[in-house]
Amino acid sequence: MGVTTLAGIERAARAHLPREIWDFIEGGSGAERTLAANREAFSRYAFRPRTLVDVSACSPATTLLGSPLALPVGIAPMAYHRLVDPEGETATARAAGAAGALLVAGMFASRTLEDITAAATGPVWLQLYWLRERAALAALVERAEAAGISALVLTVDAPRIGRRLRDLRNGFAIPPAVRAVNLDPALMAASHRAASGSSGIADHAREQFDPSLTWADLGWLRERTRLPLVLKGVLTPEHASLAVDNGADARGGANPGGRR
Amino acid sequence: MGVTTLAGIERAARAHLPREIWDFIEGGSGAERTLAANREAFSRYAFRPRTLVDVSACSPATTLLGSPLALPVGIAPMAYHRLVDPEGETATARAAGAAGALLVAGMFASRTLEDITAAATGPVWLQLYWLRERAALAALVERAEAAGISALVLTVDAPRIGRRLRDLRNGFAIPPAVRAVNLDPALMAASHRAASGSSGIADHAREQFDPSLTWADLGWLRERTRLPLVLKGVLTPEHASLAVDNGADARGGANPGGRR
């Protein structure tokens, strides 16, 4: 039979992908100790079983910020799905729909928002980085609403990108055939500039992401959309409280595999 | 000399058994992390020694729910002993008797209850799964009493069987020569159906076990037998209290090697 575990899926992907794409996806920051600690921490979770409960008709279905889900699992926002599959995010949207799971499309999706929501049979949310170019951000939010996106997820833990040694060693940049098609190519140019010893991803973030973002700026975004707003990357209870006080509808404890 | 440790017995069994039988016995659910955690947890137990106590005539003999035991150890219910030995459960019964230990025969024993109790020189208990077919359950309980079974052990932590990857990979099913002879063959047919990528054991449980069982149903069983009733698979203190409130005589913290 085929693959039966997540580890098996990982092995199959590794065999299928060019080394530098694999490293971009799998690699973490620095010596990848946080990445390892991350997996180790997950392995410490255990269920506390209850017995003699009628489980003949149990269902994990729920509604999350207005989005109905058969499975309470969301596909985290990841950029450029076409790096690993020619079809890209529309394929992910169909898979999410088949599983009843949520798809959170990345700001740097390699398929248009319109194509993604058209392919989806379940809810799609959109992740955003806060660009220095606020007009581009505002335009994308407007377009997302029109395309049927159900919620926005603002990444707040990446004012700059971690030092991912694999990308630096590979001089990694996004190959020209794969593009963040929902944004002006000029805004994304740095992502495609390969250079020995540097990362196009990190260079691009340094150039385009606004590191001056504070809680006070959230109001600007809140006013521009009727969509629920989720903050991604809030890790402490005190910041979770601040998030709510500042207009967020939810905050996710992002755990990006030790990549920051 | 021969085998001196449990690990040695395991090694000898592995060398003796066909791979898929070994995997069925030794394998756990999923990535077998719970199985590993299980052994690790056992290794943390330590005795707190007392000194200068007269140990010239000490004995671990006790009586458990009316069953006298020279050794306070029970052989956990396991299905189909004939998978590993042509004689099956009657051999186990003789070994238990020689050691002064308790034998808990499995509902899916491959020898008749009557043969097992006839071969036994000590107490024998019977384990039960709660079948959708309650009449079969009632009939087996009646037969158990007549055969001299001393207590019943109801498994309550298996409304469905864990995802045992080894069985799925082996497309495991119980070989036709080994049968759960105490039950109607029609009820057991699914256990013998091998199919690539599926487990006959899991398929059978899905078909025959009643996942709607709750505390309220225990009364039905309690009324049908004068035997002590033990619940197997109660893991939390609050459920242990519930067990007693609902007519159980004992509850065992089952630890089936991470197989659920």
Place this chain on the structure above:
Amino acid sequence: MGVTTLAGIERAARAHLPREIWDFIEGGSGAERTLAANREAFSRYAFRPRTLVDVSACSPATTLLGSPLALPVGIAPMAYHRLVDPEGETATARAAGAAGALLVAGMFASRTLEDITAAATGPVWLQLYWLRERAALAALVERAEAAGISALVLTVDAPRIGRRLRDLRNGFAIPPAVRAVNLDPALMAASHRAASGSSGIADHAREQFDPSLTWADLGWLRERTRLPLVLKGVLTPEHASLAVDNGADARGGANPGGRR
């Protein structure tokens, strides 16, 4: 240069000794998990350093139950030193004296008490097992006093010997050339009987050690000697209190390498 660590001494000894002697010395009970836990526990000890203390003339010298020691370290009682060196305990006595350490001679020493104390330049204590043959015990105590032994160490955690698998596999017995010369050969005969799958050491202990010993018996020994009496193998605070209440002058938390 030569050996610089305890591990180096161990390696050298292993290279020098016949396998079954090495196993007798190095082996622990069962799967040797306690033995491993033992070393692991030691490695967790750490010193809490104090700074700016005048250490130009510091000395660890002390007096232990009347025995003056330049080094507050005792050589634990071990049987049959001649298993590892032709000279045996008198060599150990000279080494202990050179280091300013205490030698605790074993009841099963392979040199006479008189030879050992004659070779010693520092204090020598004597360890005792409680034999069924109390007259032999009484005689040895009397002889020990006459030979200049400074204290007695009664082993209280060995009413029987642990299941040391290495010895069982080797069918180990003490070779005839090495003898517990301070006791009647008849009392020691079982130690020298080799048999496949059994341990002469364990068989001897089963035959000669009194497993009925309790706190009440200690008075018998206390009355027969003016020497300080130490109990070896008291592991819990409550038993330490009992030891003092019953006439012991000290109690040692024996840690025999997971051999019991």
Place this chain on the structure above:
Amino acid sequence: MGVTTLAGIERAARAHLPREIWDFIEGGSGAERTLAANREAFSRYAFRPRTLVDVSACSPATTLLGSPLALPVGIAPMAYHRLVDPEGETATARAAGAAGALLVAGMFASRTLEDITAAATGPVWLQLYWLRERAALAALVERAEAAGISALVLTVDAPRIGRRLRDLRNGFAIPPAVRAVNLDPALMAASHRAASGSSGIADHAREQFDPSLTWADLGWLRERTRLPLVLKGVLTPEHASLAVDNGADARGGANPGGRR
């Protein structure tokens, strides 16, 4: 691209250096368990991230005991930089300046204080061992002030040197071409005496360091200098309080890699 991690720098240094120099730098005391525990302890540190903080213009610059630092990191005092680079401490001084970090020169620097401070573009502190020869200590302090040293760091956790097995096995001594040029050669002679099974470093410390130093002696040093005085090697809170009571301006919890 080149080296991207501290581990990579370590590997490069190992490839570049003679074995006995590498061992002197990398080795710890005894079985190097403390050295390993040290790294393990560091790996347990984690940052508690705060989000939505304006990081567009953040700076770690600070002032430490009057020394302005762009980077709040100090290069720990290490003896004889010329062991690893022909230029020695002046190269380190330039690197520290480029990074905005503090250089703490060692008492046994292999370049003159005047050369080091001349090469430095940032602050330089000087580490001291307390020599039996107090006149030499007083003279060095006076010279340090004249050379522009900004603070003194007194090592208080090395009344003697730990048993570094690598150095003992290598019979390590400082090669004649590398010298502690800020001290009278007569005071340093023992450091250069190689002998099988001994360490020139440890022998020198035993000969020249004053092990009788106590808190009371600190006043003597305090009176001789207007420079801030830091104690290196204070590990417990109670000793940190004592340090302040005795005229220290700061105390560092030295962690010399398990070398003491």
